[in-house]
Amino acid sequence: MWQCDYLPFEPTSASHQYRFLTGERFHIKSAVVKNDCVVLSNVLAELNRRQLPSGGWAALRSSAQTSLEPTCLAALAIGSEDSDAVRRAQDLILRVQNPNGSWPAFFGDDQDGVWVTSLAAIALCDVARAIPARLRGIGWLLKCEGKESNWLWKWKFRTVDRHVRFDPDKFGWPWIPDTVSWVVPTAFAILALSQLPCSCGGLEDIPVRVDRGIEMLIDRACPGGGWNAGNGVVYGSALAPHPDDTAIALLALGNRTQHPVVQISVDWLEQTTPTLTAPWSLAWAVLALAAHGRAVGSLITSLTALPDVSANDDTCTLALVRLAGDCRRALAALGMNL
Amino acid sequence: MIPSRRNFLVGSAALAAGASVSVPFFLPKYHSVRRAKRSRVAILHVEEYSQRIDQVLASGLRLFPIDVQDKTVVLKPNLVDYIPGNAINTHPILVLAAAESFRRMGAKCVIVAEGPGHQRDTELVLSQSGYRESLRDEDIRFVDLNRDELIRTQLCASFMGMRSLWLPRTVLEADFLVSMPKIKAHHWAGVTLSMKNMLGVVPGSRYGWPKNILHWKGIQESILDVCATIPVHFVIADGIVAMEGNGPLNGTARPLGKIVLADDPVAADTTCARLMGFEPDRVVHIREGAKFLGNLSPALIDQVGEIPQPPTTPFQVVPEFRHLYAL
Numbered sequence: 001m002w003q004c005d006y007l008p009f010e011p012t013s014a015s016h017q018y019r020f021l022t023g024e025r026f027h028i029k030s031a032v033v034k035n036d037c038v039v040l041s042n043v044l045a046e047l048n049r050r051q052l053p054s055g056g057w058a059a060l061r062s063s064a065q066t067s068l069e070p071t072c073l074a075a076l077a078i079g080s081e082d083s084d085a086v087r088r089a090q091d092l093i094l095r096v097q098n099p100n101g102s103w104p105a106f107f108g109d110d111q112d113g114v115w116v117t118s119l120a121a122i123a124l125c126d127v128a129r130a131i132p133a134r135l136r137g138i139g140w141l142l143k144c145e146g147k148e149s150n151w152l153w154k155w156k157f158r159t160v161d162r163h164v165r166f167d168p169d170k171f172g173w174p175w176i177p178d179t180v181s182w183v184v185p186t187a188f189a190i191l192a193l194s195q196l197p198c199s200c201g202g203l204e205d206i207p208v209r210v211d212r213g214i215e216m217l218i219d220r221a222c223p224g225g226g227w228n229a230g231n232g233v234v235y236g237s238a239l240a241p242h243p244d245d246t247a248i249a250l251l252a253l254g255n256r257t258q259h260p261v262v263q264i265s266v267d268w269l270e271q272t273t274p275t276l277t278a279p280w281s282l283a284w285a286v287l288a289l290a291a292h293g294r295a296v297g298s299l300i301t302s303l304t305a306l307p308d309v310s311a312n313d314d315t316c317t318l319a320l321v322r323l324a325g326d327c328r329r330a331l332a333a334l335g336m337n338l
Numbered sequence: 339m340i341p342s343r344r345n346f347l348v349g350s351a352a353l354a355a356g357a358s359v360s361v362p363f364f365l366p367k368y369h370s371v372r373r374a375k376r377s378r379v380a381i382l383h384v385e386e387y388s389q390r391i392d393q394v395l396a397s398g399l400r401l402f403p404i405d406v407q408d409k410t411v412v413l414k415p416n417l418v419d420y421i422p423g424n425a426i427n428t429h430p431i432l433v434l435a436a437a438e439s440f441r442r443m444g445a446k447c448v449i450v451a452e453g454p455g456h457q458r459d460t461e462l463v464l465s466q467s468g469y470r471e472s473l474r475d476e477d478i479r480f481v482d483l484n485r486d487e488l489i490r491t492q493l494c495a496s497f498m499g500m501r502s503l504w505l506p507r508t509v510l511e512a513d514f515l516v517s518m519p520k521i522k523a524h525h526w527a528g529v530t531l532s533m534k535n536m537l538g539v540v541p542g543s544r545y546g547w548p549k550n551i552l553h554w555k556g557i558q559e560s561i562l563d564v565c566a567t568i569p570v571h572f573v574i575a576d577g578i579v580a581m582e583g584n585g586p587l588n589g590t591a592r593p594l595g596k597i598v599l600a601d602d603p604v605a606a607d608t609t610c611a612r613l614m615g616f617e618p619d620r621v622v623h624i625r626e627g628a629k630f631l632g633n634l635s636p637a638l639i640d641q642v643g644e645i646p647q648p649p650t651t652p653f654q655v656v657p658e659f660r661h662l663y664a665l
Contacts, residue, residue, distance in 0.1 A: 179551055244462075
């Protein structure tokens with residue numbers, strides 16, 4: 001029988017390794033577990049059904065356009081490397097890599113590269129035949145930085161354009177090149193870079209970029225905790241945090257548990273999550289709360305109890321529901337090894 | 339002095355080089371003129387969001403010669419984020435009333451479509467703002483434009499210097515596209531009305547949340563390029579409760595009690611700007627749009643329903659846009 005096998009953990013040091021602490025296990029009533037199990041099986045079946053002949057997935061059920069974000073998340077959700085579906089997805093990801101090492105948003109896109117490069121690198125982690133491609137992707141990520149890192153824009157944001165409160169010295173990654181850093185692409189890039197076992201052989205910049213990205217996330221938190229899309233204060237008004245942006249940022253800050261901004265953000269997310277009725281945000285929140293050692297058993301049950309969750313039109317949402325339902329494996333896939 | 343052949347060639351080359359640099363500044367940045375000879379705008383008075391909007395809107399739409407028989411109608415509301423108490427989004431009651439009216443007018447299919455600007459969880463915004471249940475109850479399809487199929491589309495204007503954008507199939511294939519903005523002051527664009535509302539069609543899955551490239555290329559310029567490329571056939575603007583100050587998210591609710599209908603987005607935005615107490619030709623995208631997209635001059639706008647009266651107190655704006663105030 002399926003169980004939510006949840007193991008809280010915390011970091012040992014500034015490195016991105018995590019140490020197992022306790023073996024608390026949530027024993028959920030069998031009827032509830034059965035329901036969770038059925039729903040998660042249905043989600044998996046639906047994901048398999050939606051795989052396109054290309055080997056990838058489209059963003060929406062009604063679409064036939066292979067898109068990289070759903071493909072990476074679905075491959076992670078299905079999980080098993082032995083699976084033919086996952087192997088076909090990995091082949092697709094390798095096939096569509098841009099010549100510059102980045103990945104496009106979808107099959108047929110321009111070849112400049114976008115934020116999904118981080119997700120592709122995560123999806124290809126532990127795939128031996130993908131090592132060269134993954135390293136090229138990591139190389140592109142290291143060259144890609146928010147526009148505010150340039151001295152000219154830094155000067156502009158310090159002097160004449162001060163309506164958005166942030167420190168331009170603390171920059172991360174943009175959604176697409178030639179724009180400024182935002183929370184989600186920065187968090188994904190931190191997760192992707194942190195999965196590398198070492199920072200040698202041309203990858204020496206990894207620790208610096210990761211640390212700077214973490215500083216950026218901390219700098220741009222909302223005043224009461226949590227994260228909006230990119231900044232906490234605009235024109236003097238505090239922005240409201242978004243549950244999904246907050247959760248993704250907290251995953252990237254999994255080894256900064258003791259930082260006050262992280263603590264207040266985890267508390268905010270924990271209070272907010274039970275009120276969420278949208279599976280995308282709820283699933284991300286489950287993963288983030290689990291990563292920070294909070295109880296998620298009842299939240300998984302709430303997630304699988306949402307109406308029509310296995311028929312959700314959005315493929316990324318389906319994949320996330322599946323990942324949240326098996327959060328221990330999902331966190332391992334994101335580099336948070338127990 | 340008789341010019342030598344060499345001097346003549348050098349002079350011609352210099353002239354050609356100079357022209358190639360300077361001429362683009364004087365040529366229009368739009369590829370074709372779509373402005374109608376005359377436009378029609380109706381201002382409807384509605385005090386509050388209630389079921390009465392159905393009747394008011396249906397009678398307002400009868401003031402226009404609209405033909406949606408057997409057409410696919412796409413309603414594009416302004417759906418940004420949800421903050422309790424803030425008048426951020428086009429109210430779902432108005433969107434449902436519009437859907438019902440177009441269905442009664444014989445539309446083959448009515449779709450509500452939007453791509454929220456910086457909230458990735460579209461379903462959460464739909465749920466919190468009251469859309470999800472309403473759309474489900476009325477069996478109206480919603481398309482998340484941030485994740486729709488994308489088609490590379492050549493832009494029909496070159497204000498922002500991009501040749502093409504990836505745009506969603508649902509919008510490109512619409513037979514009749516209705517922009518349904520919330521009337522708001524906007525801290526980067528001055529106002530967000532029917533033209534600015536169209537930036538919501540630019541997909542987040544390709545350009546991010548927010549679509550930051552549009553800010554860097556220039557918001558006014560982006561609005562013009564997108565509106566030149568995707569024709570807006572009709573406007574239903576929600577000004578029952580509008581927003582002033584630090585919009586589009588953190589401004590103050592401003593009861594205006596108006597719905598603005600128009601067959602021309604420039605004329606619609608001109609009227610809305612006047613209702614806000616602004617001089618429309620001081621809003622860059624309205625002024626430039628009036629050269630090729632629609633009408634700004636009152637002489638070219640047939641005003642039906644109420645006559646636009648500037649408010650006693652104009653809408654508050656951030657300091658950078660105080661020049662919008664009518665003298």
